[in-house]
Amino acid sequence: MFKPIDCKYNSKQEFYENLLLNAKGLMYEEKDYIANLSNISALLFHTMEKINWVGFYLYKDNQLVLGPFQGKPACIRIEMGKGVCGTGAKSREIQVVSNVHEFQGHIACDGDTNSEIVLPMIVNSRLLGVLDVDSPVLERFDLVDSQYLTELVSMIVNQCKWDK
Numbered sequence: 056m057f058k059p060i061d062c063k064y065n066s067k068q069e070f071y072e073n074l075l076l077n078a079k080g081l082m083y084e085e086k087d088y089i090a091n092l093s094n095i096s097a098l099l100f101h102t103m104e105k106i107n108w109v110g111f112y113l114y115k116d117n118q119l120v121l122g123p124f125q126g127k128p129a130c131i132r133i134e135m136g137k138g139v140c141g142t143g144a145k146s147r148e149i150q151v152v153s154n155v156h157e158f159q160g161h162i163a164c165d166g167d168t169n170s171e172i173v174l175p176m177i178v179n180s181r182l183l184g185v186l187d188v189d190s191p192v193l194e195r196f197d198l199v200d201s202q203y204l205t206e207l208v209s210m211i212v213n214q215c216k217w218d219k
Contacts, residue, residue, distance in 0.1 A: 071203035074102060078207055088215035093123040095211060100125030105192045107167050111176075112140050113184035119144055122184060130164040138162035140185050143173035147182065149201055153194040165189060172196040174208045183217055 064070040081094045092111045099109045110124020112133060119133040119140055130138075136145040138161055143150040150173040155161045158171075168189040176183040186208055190196065 067199045068203075070102075071199070071206075074098070075203065075206060075210065077102070078210060082211070082214045086214070086216040088211075088217055089123060091211060091215050095207070096123045096125045099188065103188070105195055106188055106190045108165050108189040109187070111184055111186055112144070114144060114182045119184060126189070127165050130162055133162065139171045139173050140187050143175050143185050144182060147175045147177060149174050149205065151196050151201055153196075167191045169193045170195040172200055172204065174201075174204050176208050176212050178212045178217060183212065186211075 064073070077098055078095055081098060082091045085091055096110045100106065103109070108124065108126030108129065110126065110129065111122035112119035113122040114120075117135060119135070121129055121131045133141045133144075135141050139150050139152050139155065139158060140162075142160075150171070152158050152161075152171045152173075155163075155168055155171050168191060170190045170193055172188050174186045176185060186204065188196070188200075188204070
């Protein structure tokens with residue numbers, strides 16, 4: 056049984072360093088991407104503060120399809136270039152949105168969401184999907200979140216065996 060270490064952190068960096076260690080332990084010797092994405096979404100949901108949804112959208116048939124997640128039921132399919140996730144997937148760039156209500160074309164899967172971060176998952180120039188983290192707090196995500204979640208996504212991409 057896995058139990059994340061529950062303690063107070065002196066900094067966001069310290070939190071993320073511990074999170075990365077926990078993620079590495081959860082994925083140790085496991086190559087199945089569904090199993091790993093499931094555990095990582097649960098880890099993030101139960102350890103990150105001030106978030107209301109976290110999960111993965113997987114790239115299939117030129118669209119994003121809902122993958123493992125934690126939170127309220129979500130949009131099942133997202134077109135490339137639509138919403139924060141589709142924009143991140145199409146541009147292959149991290150999207151940090153301080154206020155989703157000001158994001159042109161935002162898709163409101165959960166009306167409680169006010170800010171969002173989306174990180175594309177890419178291996179050998181191939182888009183696999185995106186990691187999506189939502190918060191009910193405006194301006195929840197910053198450069199520190201971006202840097203460490205990028206490291207987490209890299210860890211996931213390199214650990215898993217992906218379908219062709």
